[in-house]
Amino acid sequence: MGLTEKAKALTDTALQKAEELSATAREKAPEVIDKAADVTVKAVDATASGIDRATGGRFHDKLEGAAAKLDGSLDRPRSHYGTSGLVDPEPSTATPKTTPPTRPTAGGTTGATGPDTPKP
DSSP, X not given: OOHHHHHHHHHHHHHXXXXXXXXXXXXXXXXXXXXXXXXXHHHHHHHHHHHHHHTTTTTHHHHHXXXXXXXXXXXXXXXXXXXXXXXXXXXXXXXXXXXXOEEEOTTSOEEEOSTTSOOO
């Protein structure tokens, strides 16, 4: 058995073990993600409650809103694993970014406006 055959045999063994570990990780991932989401919600609730007590309730509405947003983001449907890898259950509905509005500059040309654009 030559060096090439030994390398191929080792590569095949490593690939087979990687496939087994990958399958195990795919099976356990949703459960781990759900547990992490539950722990995160509890931690945020405890933190918001502590901040609310420490500030005398002055920021109660903002804390409640932030906690609700986090809870909502953790409750939305998560991606799941299909046979060919990670599959998103719903296509993205994100709209593409638009270009910033332009305005005339001192030289008569138009330029982008926005917080990152230097002022003339």
